[in-house]
Amino acid sequence: MNVSGTLGALRLLYNPSAFLPHITISTFADLPIPLRAPGSKTPIKVVVLDKDNCFAAPHTDEVWPAYAATWSRLRAAYPGARVLIVSNTAGSSSDHDDSQAKRLEAATGVDVLRHHGSKKPGCGAEVLAHLREQGLAERGAEVAVVGDRLLTDVALAHSMGACSVWVRDGIVPDTSVFTRFEKMFYDYMTGAGYKARPVE
Numbered sequence: 001m002n003v004s005g006t007l008g009a010l011r012l013l014y015n016p017s018a019f020l021p022h023i024t025i026s027t028f029a030d031l032p033i034p035l036r037a038p039g040s041k042t043p044i045k046v047v048v049l050d051k052d053n054c055f056a057a058p059h060t061d062e063v064w065p066a067y068a069a070t071w072s073r074l075r076a077a078y079p080g081a082r083v084l085i086v087s088n089t090a091g092s093s094s095d096h097d098d099s100q101a102k103r104l105e106a107a108t109g110v111d112v113l114r115h116h117g118s119k120k121p122g123c124g125a126e127v128l129a130h131l132r133e134q135g136l137a138e139r140g141a142e143v144a145v146v147g148d149r150l151l152t153d154v155a156l157a158h159s160m161g162a163c164s165v166w167v168r169d170g171i172v173p174d175t176s177v178f179t180r181f182e183k184m185f186y187d188y189m190t191g192a193g194y195k196a197r198p199v200e
Helices: 001-014 066-079 099-108 124-133 150-160 179-189
Strands: 023-025 045-050 083-085 142-149 162-168
Touching: 023 066, 083 124, 124 150, 142 150, 150 162, 150 179
Parallel strands: 023 162, 045 083, 045 142, 142 162
Antiparallel strands: none
């Protein structure tokens, strides 16, 4: 069970803008490269990626073939450790021996954050600590988080002060009650004029 996600969802009651993305795209193929938060002058130095239904099909480790060109452009714009995978499966407390993380790293050539404490969205401090230790970014405003879930990926970005990129449709249709709720929430809130907090 993702306790962090459950508790984080309660924030919807008093801070709904923390779950609205700065950038919305249909699929990973639409990712704007290089990334920049709307209205911010701070350049993005690091891109944090979710995996399932973002750049890979659920329960697989390989980059979806249709996204190969986007993946290549992303890796060219953000070389080496400037792309980091943060998953609620691989590298998380669910991945006790890090075997999933190792397979994902082998398949993509990208580091997977080991965060055995809180899952997304509660691991923002761990993400920033890792990036600072590696000399990659000092502030959340230098980071973009790309993922398909408002309640985890977008909320993680906001907790870090980072730019949030929401992959609305992904590779396969996700018909779970949580996904349907997130899309209804997004449509209602944006229709009512709410926006994400700006990145400073």
